[in-house]
Amino acid sequence: MKLSYLAFKNLVSKPLNLLLSLMLLSLSVSLVTFVLQLSQQLGGQLSKNIAPFDMVVGAKGSPLQLVLSSVLHVDVPTGNINLKEVASLQKHPFVQTAIPVSYGDNYKGFRILGTEAGYLKHYDAQLSEGTLFEKPFEVVAGINVAQQLGLKIGDSFISSHGLASTGIEAHDEHPFIIKGILKPTGTVVDQLLVTNLESIWLAHDHEDEGSKEEGHHEGGTIHKEDHGHENNHKENAETLEVHEEEKEITSLLVKFKSPLGMVQLPRFINENTSMQAALPGFEVQRLVRLLGSGVQTINGIALAILLVSGLSIFISLLKTIRERKQELALLRTYGLRTGQLLGLALLEGLFLALIGFALGWLFGRFGIWGVSQYMQNTYGYGLQIKAPEPSEIYLLGLILVLAAIATLLASRSIFKLNVAKTLSDA
Incomplete structure (x- = not known):
């Protein structure tokens, strides 16, 4: 045996x-x-998700919350900042790239991010099919969003207020159209619906105009029959003007040319402006220590x-x-x-x-x-x-x-x- x-x-x-x-x-x-x-x-x-950016500039508040919301997309933003306030930062000699991002809406729980095409390049995101967004309300979808929601090129959807799925369709005058689907990156991009900044501005600018005209909202949805010119809104969706001085973004994602920028620029912003600067690497290390x-x-x-x-x-x-x-x-x-x-x-x-x-x-x-x-x-x-x-x-x-x-x-x-x-x- x-x-x-x-x-x-x-x-x-x-x-x-x-x-x-x-x-x-x-x-x-x-x-x-x-x-x-x-x-x-x-x-x-x-580490993978914070690597493309050295600094985040946003509204005053918790620096960790700013990083979690603007870079990792797992928290609510600290507020908005005026686009004109960060214009000088984009041209600063210490800054290599500065990508503005803006959000506030979602589709079935997935965030809609308004930004520039350069944002996708920082994460090496490439198209698996379709094209990048060029006009307002054109969207490229991260692979996880497309797979979980069954989105295809040419599909349209209506966004909802807020960053969590509420089932309340808010911007039915401006449906978003899927123009491209991204390849897997293993980063936050896989979980996002990415469009240009104009889409976010136009959607919320029209919402404000609609509020003034109607005087009320029902369940968060603007009812087209109340103001009676649905066709005009559709025809003029891309021509709605957002006043320059009122343009806002959620935050600015910055990549420095040299380590000297990381030493001097955040302190200058925090002490001399109404905005705050947070370093993703530092904040994430603090979180990891906890x-x-x-x-x-x-x-x-x-x-x-x-x-x-x-x-x-x-x-x-x-x-x-x-x-x-x-x-x-x-x-x-x-x-x-x-x-x-x-x-x-x-x-x-x-x-x-x-x-x-x-x-x-x-x-x-x-x-x-x-x-x-x-x-x-x-x-x-x-x-x-x-x-x-x-x-x-x-x-x-x-x-x-x-x-x-x-x-x-x-x-x-x-x-x-x-x-x-x-x-x-x-």
Whole structure:
């Protein structure tokens, strides 16, 4: 009979002991692998999305909120700023590029971003089909938006107020038209509907005009029959004028020519203007540090559970070996040497470690899947279910070593086994 088969049968012969050891071991492994994957993928996503820009300029408020809303698109903006105020920044000698962005509407929960074509170039976003926007209310869709909403070239849609899906169609006088669909980038662009700034200005300028003419809104929707010139609005949609002094944007995304700009320009803006400047790299590092304390706490708990699981393996095997003294003595009479008996016990411990690691790894990935579904529905970000990574292989090695040590400590009585006495006592 093979030792591996005998070891497996011995392991499952005590289901309660096996279940307790597996629960502790799989819990510690699932916590460690879940936290590792979550921190790595979130850190990677954050770094990838902030990389194209060095500074964000927006309305006064929380700098972290400004970065989260304007760069990562997971928060509400701090307010709007006047386009004329940032004109000098766009021409500043320290500035390489300055991309204005403006938003405030959504389509079924996906944000509509008004900006320039240069915004897409910063994320290396390329078209998979169609063309870029050229006229107002022409849109290119990120790949995730197109796939989830089933959008195709030529489709039209009506935007809703706000950044969350409310189901209230607000700008029915100005339907957006899909002109292009972007290739996957793995960045925030995949979650956006991108148009030009004029689209945002015209939509909201007409909304203001409609408010003055009608004096009321019903459910957030402007009713065309109340003012009776629907056709005129459609014909003149692209000719509505937004007064120069009233043009506003949500923020300005800046790329510096040299590190000197990062040192001097943010401080100047914060101290001498009505706007604020935030550095995405600094704010994200601060956010990661806050998350890091939680990660360390969870890893500490997981390590403690792992040590307890090692102790559980030791106690379980010690109890099993003592209960099976007669069986071990009988195996010696069949020709098995002390080293083989020790190998049998060691196989039991390693089998337990491997099964516990496999279950814990699966539970950890299931947790990642659950968080990914929540993030996808709430923020539009998803996480990947990845194969075992080097850090997890090291964890497996640590668990195997821990199980081997626990097994060897529990198996010391094998070396003192008196075959004749044990069999006679039986």
